Amino acid sequence: MGAIVRLSRRHRRGLAFGAVRALAGIARLLPRRGALGLFGGAGRLFFELGLDRHGRERALANLRRVFGDTMDERDIRRLCGRAYSMLARSAADALRLGGLTREAAERLVEARGIERLEAAYREGRGVICVTGHIGNWELLGAYCSLQGYPVSVVATSLRDPRFDEMIVGIRESVGIDNIPRGASPRRLVSALRRGRILGILMDQNTAVAGIPADFLGTEAHTPVGPASLALATGAVVLPMAIYWIDGARYVVEVGERVPVERTGDRDRDLREVTERLNRELSRFILEHPDQWVWMHDRWRRRADEAI
Numbered sequence: 001m002g003a004i005v006r007l008s009r010r011h012r013r014g015l016a017f018g019a020v021r022a023l024a025g026i027a028r029l030l031p032r033r034g035a036l037g038l039f040g041g042a043g044r045l046f047f048e049l050g051l052d053r054h055g056r057e058r059a060l061a062n063l064r065r066v067f068g069d070t071m072d073e074r075d076i077r078r079l080c081g082r083a084y085s086m087l088a089r090s091a092a093d094a095l096r097l098g099g100l101t102r103e104a105a106e107r108l109v110e111a112r113g114i115e116r117l118e119a120a121y122r123e124g125r126g127v128i129c130v131t132g133h134i135g136n137w138e139l140l141g142a143y144c145s146l147q148g149y150p151v152s153v154v155a156t157s158l159r160d161p162r163f164d165e166m167i168v169g170i171r172e173s174v175g176i177d178n179i180p181r182g183a184s185p186r187r188l189v190s191a192l193r194r195g196r197i198l199g200i201l202m203d204q205n206t207a208v209a210g211i212p213a214d215f216l217g218t219e220a221h222t223p224v225g226p227a228s229l230a231l232a233t234g235a236v237v238l239p240m241a242i243y244w245i246d247g248a249r250y251v252v253e254v255g256e257r258v259p260v261e262r263t264g265d266r267d268r269d270l271r272e273v274t275e276r277l278n279r280e281l282s283r284f285i286l287e288h289p290d291q292w293v294w295m296h297d298r299w300r301r302r303a304d305e306a307i
Contacts, residue, residue, distance in 0.1 A: 023039075023091075028096055041085070058295050058297055059083065060080055062294045079289060093108075097170050100174050109251070112254070116256065127192075130202055133296070134242065134243055139250060140242040142174040151197045152191045154188065154200050198229070202225070210222050210224050234260075236257055239255035259273075
């Protein structure tokens with residue numbers, strides 16, 4: 001029986017990988033407008049038909065948690081459908097990133113506050129760019145790399161090595177150095193000490209060292225990795241996000257640098273930086289609520305639970 005189960009799981013993964021490869025081929029073959037329309041419509045249909053039943057119920061619950069006092073159920077469901085559609089549109093563009101040129105990236109993206117990134121980079125201390133699963137986060141790293149910045153990103157390795165190879169290959173094709181989550185901290189420190197830009201997503205409930213901190217109005221287990229790296233290396237910390245503005249183009253927004261102080265109380269210093277980053281990410285999400293991954297179980301772990 002165990003062998004049958006393992007074979008079945010392997011078979012399912014093979015089917016899933018084949019489906020993603022087919023979708024990637026479709027996204028690249030179609031004109032961009034057609035790919036966005038097809039993927040966006042499929043994402044909304046995915047929601048309406050309940051094909052992701054557990055994810056949809058989780059997304060609706062999360063939206064009620066954050067907007068239940070200001071939105072009725074009809075508006076919450078409408079927002080959830082838009083979130084599925086926008087995520088699918090971003091996926092279409094992400095699958096088309098391979099070999100993207102600087103000129104093409106600049107046609108897709110309007111940069112706001114990019115002078116903050118330039119100033120931080122010129123200091124030579126390394127830059128920790130903290131973002132979340134907002135808009136097309138894959139394009140955010142690609143855009144910065146194609147602007148000439150040396151970019152490394154910390155990313156969770158996917159369970160299926162074929163998926164992982166495909167996604168990492170896309171990142172590397174636009175000049176991004178992919179660092180698997182869980183790699184030696186020395187590799188992260190080395191990247192920063194060489195003056196590189198290190199991209200980290202910190203908006204999900206991951207099994208890493210963290211603290212309970214307010215996120216969208218409710219305490220959530222929040223990684224302290226970015227704050228810890230900043231305290232250890234002296235790197236500049238910048239919150240960033242990318243989001244759709246008109247259904248066809250994006251804005252990359254670079255926020256104000258987050259102060260990093262060493263007061264002698266390391267726990268307090270970690271908390272100050274982490275809470276400030278959570279506030280910035282929450283702001284990005286609240287300003288563009290249809291562009292975050294509400295289907296993620298962000299508040300799964302009790303706020304007082306330690307890792």
